[in-house]
Amino acid sequence: MNFERCWNILNEKSLISKTLRYGVIIAAALVVFGLVYFVIQNPNANIYQFNTTDVSLTDYTNPLTISLYGVIVLISLPIIIVFEQVILYMIERDKIYIAISLFVFLMLVFATTLLPRLLHVIF
Numbered sequence: 001m002n003f004e005r006c007w008n009i010l011n012e013k014s015l016i017s018k019t020l021r022y023g024v025i026i027a028a029a030l031v032v033f034g035l036v037y038f039v040i041q042n043p044n045a046n047i048y049q050f051n052t053t054d055v056s057l058t059d060y061t062n063p064l065t066i067s068l069y070g071v072i073v074l075i076s077l078p079i080i081i082v083f084e085q086v087i088l089y090m091i092e093r094d095k096i097y098i099a100i101s102l103f104v105f106l107m108l109v110f111a112t113t114l115l116p117r118l119l120h121v122i123f
């Protein structure tokens with residue numbers, strides 16, 4: 001019984017560490033690919049003077065959009081990890097930690113999706 005508990009803890013840590021590892025690798029690959037594609041597409045352009053107001057998330061041919069997807073993946077990693085924690089606590093049936101993790105997950109989702117739009121409308 002004690003061995004099973006230790007094995008479950010190791011699996012939980014393994015799941016979170018794999019999520020972090022692969023998420024960071026995917027995010028870095030997207031950012032680097034986007035920057036290399038930008039340099040290939042615009043060899044004489046200065047990236048600091050480039051107009052970024054026309055960057056659209058639906059324009060998959062724009063290299064800055066590809067880099068932006070990498071940043072979005074990197075920002076979403078903590079949200080994914082907290083969601084994994086909610087699922088793991090549900091498997092363990094630990095009600096207090098389910099409530100705490102679910103509250104943190106909902107606050108992260110609120111802060112990344114709805115709050116910027118509300119602040120944009122107010123200010």
